[in-house]
Amino acid sequence: xxxxxxxxxxxxxxxxxxxxxxxxxxxxxxxxxxxxxxPGQDPQFLISFYEKMQSDKxxxxxxxxxxxxxxxxxxxxxxxxxxxxxxxxxxxSSPPWTSGGAYGANVLTFGAGSRLTVL
Amino acid sequence: xKEVEQDPGPLSVPEGAIVSLNCTYxxxxxxxxxxYRQYSRKGPELLMYTYSSGNKEDGRFTAQVDKxxxxxxxxxxxxxxxxxxxxxxxxxxxxxxxVFGKGTRLSVIA
Numbered sequence: 406x407x408x409x410x411x412x413x414x415x416x417x418x419x420x421x422x423x424x425x426x427x428x429x430x431x432x433x434x435x436x437x438x439x440x441x442x443x444p445g446q447d448p449q450f451l452i453s454f455y456e457k458m459q460s461d462k463x464x465x466x467x468x469x470x471x472x473x474x475x476x477x478x479x480x481x482x483x484x485x486x487x488x489x490x491x492x493x494x495x496x497x498s499s500p501p502w503t504s505g506g507a508y509g510a511n512v513l514t515f516g517a518g519s520r521l522t523v524l
Numbered sequence: 525x526k527e528v529e530q531d532p533g534p535l536s537v538p539e540g541a542i543v544s545l546n547c548t549y550x551x552x553x554x555x556x557x558x559x560y561r562q563y564s565r566k567g568p569e570l571l572m573y574t575y576s577s578g579n580k581e582d583g584r585f586t587a588q589v590d591k592x593x594x595x596x597x598x599x600x601x602x603x604x605x606x607x608x609x610x611x612x613x614x615x616x617x618x619x620x621x622x623v624f625g626k627g628t629r630l631s632v633i634a
Binding site: 409438445446447448449450453461463493495497511512513514515516517518520 | 530532556558560565566567568569570573612616618620621622623624625626627
């Protein structure tokens with residue numbers, strides 16, 4: 406079965422550079438979530454999109470922006486990178502309410518993550 | 525106080541032991557409760573999913589939710605070395621993003 410695809414898997418950047426992470430959700434999933442997981446930390450919710458519109462916003466820095474495109478893939482853009490941005494960035498997707506109701510819509514499938522290292 | 529509290533461990537048990545993992549939470553609106561398993565350098569994978577209070581069993585795994593106490597548990601019977609991972613509880617009110625616990629790192633020693 407198709408899973409959530411994230412790219413790149415690894416990324417090394419210098420301070421103050423920019424980075425873009427991409428996420429391709431499971432086909433027919435309409436909601437995409439971005440989480441940031443620092444070393445030894447729990448995943449922290451950054452932002453989510455439903456049907457290409459931002460649906461929820463968490464602890465996403467103003468230096469970060471994201472969008473969901475017409476094919477439902479999403480990109481997380483990070484600018485003015487700081488050392489503290491080094492983390493695993495996970496994308497997750499969930500199915501529409503029409504296919505599984507509230508119960509199904511809360512089932513998030515995560516990608517393998519993109520590891521960002523800022524030097 | 526975090527919305528979801530989880531003892532980070534680490535927890536080390538011998539093979540075959542029964543493992544009990546727990547989380548407490550403060551938001552009474554949470555209705556959807558999940559346990560994710562995360563192997564090192566991998567994404568979290570859904571292990572168990574329950575709605576509201578009650579028990580759910582799937583093979584060696586049992587999830588329990590006690591909404592009156594705002595307490596959820598995951599039991600692993602006959603633990604195996606392949607169960608060694610970080611276990612994250614997660615919960616949602618429904619139309620809200622998942623909130624995760626810090627995760628408990630489990631090691632099952634052969």
